[in-house]
Amino acid sequence: MSKETEALSAVTPLADTHCHVLPGDYGMELHEVMRRAAEAGVTRMLVAGSDLRTSREAIEIAIEYSSFGVYAAVGVHPHEAACFAGRLPDGMSELALHPRVVAVGETGLDYYYDHSPRDVQRACFREHIRQAGKIGKPLIIHGRDSYDDLRMILGEECRGTVKGVVHCFSGTEEDAADLLRMGLYLSFGGPLTFKKNDDLRELFRTIPEDRILLETDSPWLAPHPLRGRRNEPSYVRLVYDRAAEIRGVPPERLAAAIFRNAAQLFGWGGGTGGAER
Numbered sequence: 001m002s003k004e005t006e007a008l009s010a011v012t013p014l015a016d017t018h019c020h021v022l023p024g025d026y027g028m029e030l031h032e033v034m035r036r037a038a039e040a041g042v043t044r045m046l047v048a049g050s051d052l053r054t055s056r057e058a059i060e061i062a063i064e065y066s067s068f069g070v071y072a073a074v075g076v077h078p079h080e081a082a083c084f085a086g087r088l089p090d091g092m093s094e095l096a097l098h099p100r101v102v103a104v105g106e107t108g109l110d111y112y113y114d115h116s117p118r119d120v121q122r123a124c125f126r127e128h129i130r131q132a133g134k135i136g137k138p139l140i141i142h143g144r145d146s147y148d149d150l151r152m153i154l155g156e157e158c159r160g161t162v163k164g165v166v167h168c169f170s171g172t173e174e175d176a177a178d179l180l181r182m183g184l185y186l187s188f189g190g191p192l193t194f195k196k197n198d199d200l201r202e203l204f205r206t207i208p209e210d211r212i213l214l215e216t217d218s219p220w221l222a223p224h225p226l227r228g229r230r231n232e233p234s235y236v237r238l239v240y241d242r243a244a245e246i247r248g249v250p251p252e253r254l255a256a257a258i259f260r261n262a263a264q265l266f267g268w269g270g271g272t273g274g275a276e277r
């Protein structure tokens, strides 16, 4: 196979299932960033909020760029959980019902940074799970050094069935198996391309194709060889190409599978790469 046929063609529709393309990080360049994403074939983007303000902004961006296939998720990131004393802020429940909002999050537990006390993070996470269950939208879950508690809480709150994705998965094989058993998707981004992450690549190879999502987590975690730069959704192509290489499958096939998976989870249409809902 020549180098050209191993890379994705420019017309393959791609989904960036987790990013934070918001005015705070992109300012006046936001439109250019969206245009570059479209040029790179990214026809679905999920912009996630981290608190009340950025959740509102995510919805505004999803409305403004609806023709670019942009949707929103609203929630309180574990880093910000303490600002709201572990509760959902007033107004968040209403935001979650907005038609451009296809998921609740990002939420979860981050015991690496511990920016919010752990008991507050856990309370906030439980609130999000209940909210998502109530309105029937999937969860966007963030976990770092916290997979035991993530699994415990998901198990307690959902009794084995939960709709959602653990984004930027960084757990163990056992964590992956348990989360897959619960019905969750696992999402991977830039770290899949980082030089030292052979263990993550090894694990990624074992995840069933119908349970994987890919993402950038822009503006963070730019993939190799752009690591250290501000990330943006157009760079997701590098993640797709590397992901296909790791799994030894044609990039077009993997991209189509992920597009289907994302459509299945978020209900945003285009299961076969076609029109929006």
Ligand SMILES: [Zn+2]
Binding pocket: 106, 141, 142, 143, 167, 168
């Ligand atoms: Zn995250």
Ligand SMILES: [Zn+2]
Binding pocket: 018, 019, 020, 048, 106, 217
């Ligand atoms: Zn994120």
